[in-house]
Structure formats: C-alpha cells, structure tokens
Amino acid sequence: MKLVFAGTPEVAVPTLKALLDSRHEVAAVVTRPDAVAGRGRRVTPSPVASVAEEAGLEVLKPAKADDPEFLDRLREIAPDCCPVVAYGAILRQEALDVPRNGWVNLHFSLLPAWRGAAPVQHAVLHGDDVTGATTFEIVPELDSGPVYGMLTEPIGPGDTSGDLLSRLAEAGSGLMTRTLDGIEDGSLEARAQSADGVSFAPKINPEDAEVDFTAPAMRVDRLVRACTPAPGAWTTFRGTRLKLGPVTPVTDVVAGHDLAAGELAVEKKRVLVGTATHPVKLGDVQAQGKKMMSAVDWARGVRPEERERLGG
Numbered sequence: 001m002k003l004v005f006a007g008t009p010e011v012a013v014p015t016l017k018a019l020l021d022s023r024h025e026v027a028a029v030v031t032r033p034d035a036v037a038g039r040g041r042r043v044t045p046s047p048v049a050s051v052a053e054e055a056g057l058e059v060l061k062p063a064k065a066d067d068p069e070f071l072d073r074l075r076e077i078a079p080d081c082c083p084v085v086a087y088g089a090i091l092r093q094e095a096l097d098v099p100r101n102g103w104v105n106l107h108f109s110l111l112p113a114w115r116g117a118a119p120v121q122h123a124v125l126h127g128d129d130v131t132g133a134t135t136f137e138i139v140p141e142l143d144s145g146p147v148y149g150m151l152t153e154p155i156g157p158g159d160t161s162g163d164l165l166s167r168l169a170e171a172g173s174g175l176m177t178r179t180l181d182g183i184e185d186g187s188l189e190a191r192a193q194s195a196d197g198v199s200f201a202p203k204i205n206p207e208d209a210e211v212d213f214t215a216p217a218m219r220v221d222r223l224v225r226a227c228t229p230a231p232g233a234w235t236t237f238r239g240t241r242l243k244l245g246p247v248t249p250v251t252d253v254v255a256g257h258d259l260a261a262g263e264l265a266v267e268k269k270r271v272l273v274g275t276a277t278h279p280v281k282l283g284d285v286q287a288q289g290k291k292m293m294s295a296v297d298w299a300r301g302v303r304p305e306e307r308e309r310l311g312g
Helices: 010-020 047-054 068-077 119-125 161-185 217-226 295-302
Strands: 002-007 025-030 035-037 042-044 058-060 082-085 103-107 130-137 147-154 233-237 240-244 264-266 271-273 284-287
Touching: 002 010, 002 047, 002 068, 010 025, 010 047, 010 082, 010 161, 025 047, 025 068, 047 058, 058 068, 082 161, 103 161, 119 130, 119 161, 119 217, 130 161, 147 161, 264 295, 271 295, 284 295
Parallel strands: 002 025, 002 082, 025 058, 082 103
Antiparallel strands: 035 042, 103 130, 130 147, 233 240, 240 284, 264 271
16 A cells, blocks of 8 residues: 555654555654754754754655645555554644545554553553554544554563563554554454443653652652653652652651651662652652762662651
8 A cells, every 4th residue: 555654753763664664555654753852952853853864755744644735645646545553743634535445543552541642641640551553544633543453462471561561662663564454454453442441641741740748658669760761750859850760769768767758768879758658769860960870879879867767
C-alpha cells in the first residue's frame, strides 16, 4: 500500500523505520512543526522529521491537521492508508476521509484501557501487572475506534515509563507492519472495542509529579517511576525543587529509623526518606542548577540536619 506516516517523538521512530523496510511504500511523513528543544533552546525538527529527511521522504509539517494546504497535498498523494504513532495533533473528519483504508493508530495500552495521552504512565502509576499495544482505526471519539491487533507486555517491579515505552515502541513497530499487511491482503478485520473496562489516561503535568511523602511507599515508588523520564518526579528541599530518580521501598530499616513522612535519614551508603508506611531509598537526585547525582553524594554536600524533611 501507499502510506503517509504520521508521528512526532522518538517513540514513533521504530515504526517508521519498520515501514521503510516493509513491502509498503512510505510516500510522505506528517509530523509536528519544528520546536524549541534542549538547553540551547534551538528550533529543532522532530525525531520523526529527522529520520524522514535522512531517508529522502517528503515531510509535511502542518500547524494544524485541518490546514487546507495540508489536506490538498494529502489528497494529491492519495495514500491507501495512514499509520500513526504519537503524532500529537487532533485529526478532523476531513483528514480521516482521505485514505481509503483510514488512519491506523498504534496506541500503547490494551484498549479500551487507558485511552488518552499518557497510557504507559498511568499503567505504571496504577500498578498494572501487564500492558501492551493496540492498533486500531482512528475515529473522532478518543481512542475508541475498532481494533485490528494487540500485543501484551509485562510491567516489571522496577520499570519506569521510559523503560516500558521503549520496549512497546520496538514491539509495536512489528504489530503495525503486520496490521498493514493484513489490511492489504484482506486477512484482517477491525473489531469494535468492548464497552467494559474503559479507563482514561490524561496527560501528567509537572504539577502532578510532585511527590507526597504522606502517601504509602508503594504509591511514592509508582509515582516516581511513572514520571520517569517525563515530566520528572520532584519534591522540595530547603525551599527549592529537587528532582527525583526512581526510589526503592525498603523494609530492612534498623532501629532508630522510625521516620516521619518526608524525614531524611542519611547512612553511609544510602539515603532514606519516610513515608506513610516504610521508608524509600533515594536513587539519583538533581538539585536546581546541578547535574543528576547519587543521593549519597547529594546528602554529603547539603548535610541534612536531624529530622530535616523533603517536601512542604
């Protein structure tokens, strides 16, 4: 089939590369406009745009997916199907009507669970044991179109959202290729999603990523892993923000470490923080204006006082 691929971040790159190696023809790529990124604050093309340009593909960067010039060009290309991975813009009916086999989205959950912008983060945050990826036909209602295929992926006790998303992006690229093969040869038919088990995964913003140490250790652990690498879990120390890497719940605390919520205990080889249940061991931390470092090195520099706490 002739394809127009739509995607923007790094997580979409494995699927684009898989389609370039498939029996299908990628005629063009649609991605979000260049944006300011990095410490230098330079205007930079998306990861998908960079791969597409290197492959010599036409790259379309409409400000909105209903831009008339973009829609006219899409009709000129006349794709048979438009595969999508994390494009990042709403597709209106006028665009959905262009390819004869529709727009097929790779979504990183087992639909109808976790419809929305942050399915992997919510799966980690809510303690799911298993997640996966789903290919489905895009319809105007959010992530509710009929399903072509699925794969499952276990969530390990130490997995961050970044770990899980990386694995799903690689596995999902094969799922998308198989889905398009099945659409082309007629062996695959989309089936309506179940009305049961619907849940939603709205975007997690930086303000949602503040760690509340009055919560149980399990909740603290899940929140930090869910927000790693983005938007980044954080707390405060002495009135300034402290970014937190993944933590480890611990139960082998020695006598004298009956810690209040947020209270720090600095040992020779670890730094503990109290929660509503048992403490957690800090991993890497990053103070404002500093590089990421081990919690032990950080504590050696700031020298927390007795009973000093993280958080408000």
